[in-house]
Amino acid sequence: MSPVLFYGVPSGCSFGSIVALEWLGQPYRLSRVEMPEVVTGEAYRRINPVGETPTLLTADGAFLSESMAILNHIGARGVDRGIGFAQGTPEFDRLNQMLAFLNTSFFGAYVPLWYALEHGSEGTEKQVLGEFGRAKVRKAHADLSAMLGDKPWLLGGHRTLADAYFIGIARWNEYHQAVDRRDYPNLQRLFDRLQADPAVAFAHAVEEQRTAVSAGGFAGEVAFDQALAGIGLAA
Template identity: 75%
Template sequence: MKTTAATLFYGVPSGCSFGSIVALEWLGQPYRLSRIEMPEMVTGDAYRRINPVAETPSLLTDGGQVISESFAILNHIGARDIDKGIGFAQGTAQFDRLNQILGFLNTTFFNAFAPLWHVLEHGSDDNEAAVLREYGRAKVLRAHALLEAMLGDQPWLLGEHKTVADAYFAGIARWTKYHDVIDRRDYPNLQRLYDKLQADPAVVFAHAIEQQQRAVSAGGFLGEIGMEQAMGWLPQAA
């Protein structure tokens, strides 16, 4: 069923779907948001109709199709208007480079935090927690060192212009505040990029949305809707 605008199901608190909100703001086309509380709503039967894996983000396109996984959603957003420069046409060198960076962020950088999240969210005995924290710390240190070298003195992850990769980085990089294992100031290139993103209106907007504060959109935000309303546009509900 065709909808009037895309709807992004974003997870709180501090989900990686933050990057998809930023990317939608940069795109500037009409979209809505639907808030998914984690872990309560995201693991419920209702949300599993949207995403059987029970993870956020998920994107219900204006054509009524559901896309899951940040990697796929960000590429979809970038492809909606190539002239915006936040994504690239498939088959180009820039598209390959973007996928390379997104792949790194989606695997090495994102997954580096997994042991630390396990300790924080599920609890462990003291010995297991200590092992997981040290393992996670080593992974986070390595991921930051590698990305620091990739970025170098470039303004953005892919060079002179911001892309959906920078949006994704903005959502994941903030996770260091939950896990006191590194000081981002030890990675001056990444700290520079992070600070620049924090001042971006789209990032400011995404923070306000998550915190349910007054959010001023510079893009095409049409407002928030409940999950039940959005589900009425799902293909199986047509």
């Protein structure tokens, strides 16, 4: 059985897992989950009680959630492709360190801004959340830019899972305009390089329901209800 990634739209952080699966090059399928309607519903909570995307149905038939866990699962299958590293190596530790920063500081910086947008905050609440969020986003960009330095990719000479996760979060700035990425030329350079990557172009096309040309192992999309029925969890 090929894995199935349940990915969230619009603009879910599951974008990075789609990119990583493309880089892996092994067969996989996708299942689209609308947010917030479907992701918070009873049917989706049968596979992820937290009601968040992404969730991966692995080749072994197990459900795995949380981006860091899914990316490390993909990475373990892609050591020979250089997108992940063997556990216990210094490279694995560096990758996990970067993924942790992206998952907490970089992702977390946008949380106040998403809250204000999704909950219709107004007045003082909107102002406070906006100022707090923008300050956090500026700091996260400055810190990540310093970590990247003049390296072509986040961990050095070639792309890894960290770069896949980065691009899925970095695009959130297009919603919130919290920073001008040009003020962080290291990150702008990385962002532009990733935007030109075929796997990233594929993930954008999938989200936008345009014709998507896979350079990896994409084996088709399965409707959410059909995916549940196929594993005996039909509503």
